[in-house]
Amino acid sequence: MIIYYLTLYHNLVYNYKKSNTEGLNMPIINVTMTHEDGGATKEQKERLAKELTDTFVNIFGRGEKSCVVTISEVSIDNYAIGGETIANIRQRE
Numbered sequence: 001m002i003i004y005y006l007t008l009y010h011n012l013v014y015n016y017k018k019s020n021t022e023g024l025n026m027p028i029i030n031v032t033m034t035h036e037d038g039g040a041t042k043e044q045k046e047r048l049a050k051e052l053t054d055t056f057v058n059i060f061g062r063g064e065k066s067c068v069v070t071i072s073e074v075s076i077d078n079y080a081i082g083g084e085t086i087a088n089i090r091q092r093e
Helices: 042-060 086-092
Strands: 004-014 023-035 068-075
Parallel strands (some): 023 068
Antiparallel strands (some): 004 023
């Protein structure tokens, strides 16, 4: 089982093509997941980014060109739930 943690927030960035003072709301979707079984493939990450972007656009009606998706894979030794690392939890399973 891979643990996923998603956050979605808007970041105010400057659109320098227009001016240095005119802002643009850019949706940023962060995915943090455990690195297990060799990690996610490049194709899986690309599909995840595409589908998250498409879902955002379908719900909010914008962001098709500005949506940013970041994907971070964390070692199971560096990811803990309830004070216990995923590595220790996996050993018990």
